[in-house]
Amino acid sequence: MTLVGKTIKWYRTGKGLTQEQLAEGICSVTYISKLENGLVEFNEDILRKLSQRLDIKQSLILSRKNPSLEEDLKGWLEHIHIFHIPEMKKFYNKLTSSITDDLHVDHHTLYYLGLFGHYLLMDQLNEAEKIFKYITNRSMVFKACAPYSFYKFVGIYYRRKGLYNHAIEHLETAEEILGDEEDPELHLVMAQVYNRFNDILISNKHAQKAFKLFQDKLYYVRMIDCQVVLGVNYCLVGDYYSAENYFVKLKEVDGEHLLDKTRANIHHHIGYIRFHMQRYDEAQKYFKKALDFNISESDFLNARYLLSYIHVLKKDHYLAKKHINHGLMIAKNINHQRYIVKFKVLKMQLEKRDGELLDYLQHKVLPFFENSGEEVELKHYYYLYGQLLYQNKRYKKAAEYFMLARDHYMV
Template structure:
């Protein structure tokens, strides 16, 4: 079924028209309502006049859908979903040859959704940010076109941005809307987000589901990515020995067939294990190794953050400042709010700007991590604020913060 009606509804609502205002002099309100809900056949003259009133290009609403191109789009989208890089690269040139303005509204919407997935798959995060913003202007339209792809790709985007609460809402919606077969890429993304939210049992469940599917397909790179999530979860529950053993085994399979991102992840997580053991020399080597691979800097801001933290512990002010400034540049470039906040806190600590840090914690930091439902981060920043309040002899406020740092996030 065409989504012409849903597209008109989305643009109508975006521009603030009521059904009565849009229909006035063109058609009955009842007809417009049925058109928007896909319950009546399309009258081209009516659609033409509705487009004129909404100041929309009529062409996408009036031309016939190119079914051959539509099928090509569907195959491109399918390859993106399963991370089939070679097939995606093979089809991309012909997809991009067709101008978006020359597509029907149905093909435009499918193309828009697939393009977000393509940008994410190819690590074009700045393009992905622009594309996601476009989809979020008319979410009902894109949900009508392809709810599973819309929810999955926007969820994946929010995960890459560190907006974990937003991400898991979308990923769960994708999971609820898809009944054809299990989707391993969705599962591994959900496993990663649940790990970040410290929900280890659910994270392990989805990581194991994804691993089983990838194993059936002999997709070794993604099997290793699943194992990385499981290794991280060992570390998060305090089983550092098992986590270390896990990642050392993964390091041994580090070969030419692995993606740079996977290899960087292995080294980063070995560094994180050493960091938790306070073996800072080994941690630095692993973090620095992770940053040598050809990866998107935004995905490895945590390595840069922990390098800055270690430099501060070692009282190397110059190196700490260098990592903080580089981290802030990358976080600002990719509009990564989570790490803008984390590096800014380190910067205030390094420069001993206590009053500014207190205001920043109370005005922005705590609310961000509470909204994002990151319990561990929230506890740590409440504890930091408690220490600052105690130093300022504001004992009542300090006690409140220390209590929150032990109680955790109440959801």
């Protein structure tokens, strides 16, 4: 199915034109309706006139499709979906040297979906954000092109940005589109999102399903990534002893089966466990080790955040400020609102700007985490807000927030 009709509809609605207004003097309204729904043969003369009226670049809907290029684009997408980075890079290098400005819309759309997925896997979040804005603005066309890729990649993007409610909405739609087929990468990312909701049973179900599928393919690297999620879930139920044993064993896995990113993740979570056991010196050592790996720091902002938190607890203002500013700079650079608010709160606490912090929690932080779906984080900030209210002798209001935070919470 070609995307010419959907492209015309997108441009028409973007200009606020009715089908009648677009058709006037060119063709019948019936033809426009059938064209937009892919129910009519194309008339090049009509398409040319429509493109002129809508200011569409003519090559987008009139150029010839290249079967060889289409095959390469689909191959690229396939390797992105299965997390096969070496082959993905080969296709990327081949395609970027052959892509031109006069692509047919079918190829143009596949290319940008592939580019979006490619940037996500390569941790190039700033580039991914630019593509995200482009494809979501034209979601009508991109959903028609490859709905599964669209919903899966957008879901992964939202997870990376800490917008978990949006992430799971898109990932569950992808799962529905997939039907009876199985994609272990989809199960893995859903497991990662559900543990942010503290839905441990659902997270474990997806992680175990992904593990079995990766095991069938002998894909050891991703099997270990599934085990990392299961280890995190031990932390979330407060079983630090089991979690620590789990991650220490993973740390000893043969190096060829671990990416640097996975090793960093394991060290980070051992640090996370030691942090919650209040063994801060040990935690600090593991967080520093995690950040020493060849990784994108944007994926390890939590290690930087917890390092900052430890220095705040130790009243080491110099190092606390250094790590907070570094983390805030990274978060702002990739527009990661979750960590922008977390680092800003920590900075205000360090600088004892209680009045400003009270206002920031009320108007920015609490609404953000109420919308993100992260119950554990939300309880932490309810408790902090309650403390500040109590210090300001607003006891009744403080009690309300202490009640909201009464369950166990973590940083």
